[in-house]
Amino acid sequence: xNLKVIAFDADDTLFVNEPYFQETEEKFCALMSDxxxxxxxxxxxxxxEIANLELYGYGIKGYILSMIEAAMKISNNxxxxxxxxxxxxxxxxxxQKPIELLEGVEETLAALNGKYxxxxxxxxxxxxxxxxxxxxxxxxxxxxxxxxxxxxxxxYEDLLKRLEIRADEFFMIGNSLKSDxxxxxxxxxxxxxxxxxxxxxxxxxxxxxxxxxxxxxxxxTEVLPILLK
Numbered sequence: 001x002n003l004k005v006i007a008f009d010a011d012d013t014l015f016v017n018e019p020y021f022q023e024t025e026e027k028f029c030a031l032m033s034d035x036x037x038x039x040x041x042x043x044x045x046x047x048x049e050i051a052n053l054e055l056y057g058y059g060i061k062g063y064i065l066s067m068i069e070a071a072m073k074i075s076n077n078x079x080x081x082x083x084x085x086x087x088x089x090x091x092x093x094x095x096q097k098p099i100e101l102l103e104g105v106e107e108t109l110a111a112l113n114g115k116y117x118x119x120x121x122x123x124x125x126x127x128x129x130x131x132x133x134x135x136x137x138x139x140x141x142x143x144x145x146x147x148x149x150x151x152x153x154x155x156y157e158d159l160l161k162r163l164e165i166r167a168d169e170f171f172m173i174g175n176s177l178k179s180d181x182x183x184x185x186x187x188x189x190x191x192x193x194x195x196x197x198x199x200x201x202x203x204x205x206x207x208x209x210x211x212x213x214x215x216x217x218x219x220x221t222e223v224l225p226i227l228l229k
Contacts, residue, residue, distance in 0.1 A: 001168075001171070001190060002168065002169055003116060003169055003170070003171050003190070003227070004116065004117060004165050004169040004170075005116060005117045005118075005119055005143075005163055005165055005169060005170050005171065006112055006116045006117070006118050006119070006171045006173065006227065007118075007119045007120070007121040007146075007159075007170065007171065007172045007173065008109075008118070008119070008120055008121070008122075008173050008174070009120075009121065009122050009172075009173065009174030009175060009176065009179070009180045010120055010122035010124070010129060010132065010133065011122060011123075011124065011175075012102075012175045012196040013102070013105075013173060013174050013175045013180075013194060013196070013220070014101065014102060014105050014120075014136065014138060015099050015100055015101050015102060015105070015132065015136055016099075016100040016102065018196065020094055020097045021063065021094070024063075024067075024090050024091075024093070024094050025042060025045065027090050028041065028045060028067050028070075028071075028087065028090065029041040029042060031071075031083065031086055031087070032071055032074055032075070032083075035074045035075055036074060041070075041074065044070050044073065044074055045066065045067060045070045047070075048066045048069050048070040048073070049062075049063065049066045052065065052066050052069070057123075057124075057125070057149050057150075058123040058124050058125070058149075058150075059123075059124040059125030059128055059129075060091060060094050060095050060124075060125060060128055061091070061125050061128070062125075063091065063094070064087065064088060064090075064091030064094075067087045067090070067091070068084055068087050068088075071083060071084070071087060095128060099132055099135045099136045101136060101138075102196075102220065103219065103220075104219055104220045104221040105138070105220055106138065107221060108220050108221050108223060108224060109138060109141040110141070111224050111228065112224070112227060112228075113141050115227075115228070116171075116227070117143040117144070117163070118141050118142050118143055119142055119143055119144040119145065119146060119163070120133065120142050120144070120145045120146065121146045121148060121151070121156075121159060121172065122146070122147060122148065123147070123148050123149070123150065123151055123179065124147060125147075126147045129145075129147045130145070130147070133145060144162075144163065146159050146162075151176075151179035151180065151183055152183055153183045153186050153187050155183070156170075156172075156183050156184055156187055156189070157187055160187075160189075166188075167184075167187045167188035167189045168188055168189065168190070170184065170189040170190065171189070171190040171191070171192070171227070172184040172189060172190070172191045172192070173191075173192045173194060173220065173223060174191075174192075174193070174194070175193070175194055175195060175196040177193055177209055180193070181193050181209060181214060182209065185209075185211045185213055185214055188213075189213065190213045190214075191213065191214055191215075192214075192215045192216075192217055192223055192226075193209070193214070193215075193216045193217070194217055194218075194219065194220050194223075195216075195218075
């Protein structure tokens with residue numbers, strides 16, 4: 001491999017994210033429990049989130065708006081102002097969650113620092129992702145931070161142009177096969193999957209990934225023997 005850039009997803013690759021969303025969803029379902037079952041509420045919220053992705057993109061602010069919209073739909077527009085205020089409060093709490101680094105992350109970044117250009121390639125809200133990276137204390141390891149509106153092949157191709165590298169010089173590390181692995185492999189890059197114990201339903205795929213440029217590892221430190229040969 002003639003690698004120049006090692007890219008890392010942020011949420012649930014560098015630090016904890018999805019459990020905080022699940023915790024907020026639990027609060028939402030408890031708040032709206034008079035209207036539907038927990039499963040029914042989760043399904044309605046998920047449908048609203050997915051329908052709104054094209055408008056709001058990924059991130060907490062879009063999630064807050066989707067919770068409000070789902071609550072209005074579920075209640076047939078009868079929810080109180082107090083309920084909307086409560087949902088907004090849940091969203092603000094989500095935006096202020098502490099940053100919890102995943103095991104081995106800083107060790108891995110420190111070992112690779114100076115040997116490759118390290119970048120963050122992540123989805124989400126620009127302000128929120130920059131806040132999390134700043135608060136994580138990891139920002140100084142990275143040459144470039146890319147907050148992407150989506151992670152499809154075209155998005156990665158655009159990133160490669162900005163980095164002025166070829167696809168075969170790019171190595172992506174992330175927890176989502178759908179977003180971090182498949183698009184990168186499809187354009188000729190290298191990708192590693194580091195699973196997180198919980199994954200958003202929208203990021204799941206149903207088939208096994210087999211590709212010469214792909215590796216599935218258990219923890220992030222396992223990339224070091226591959227990259228520091």
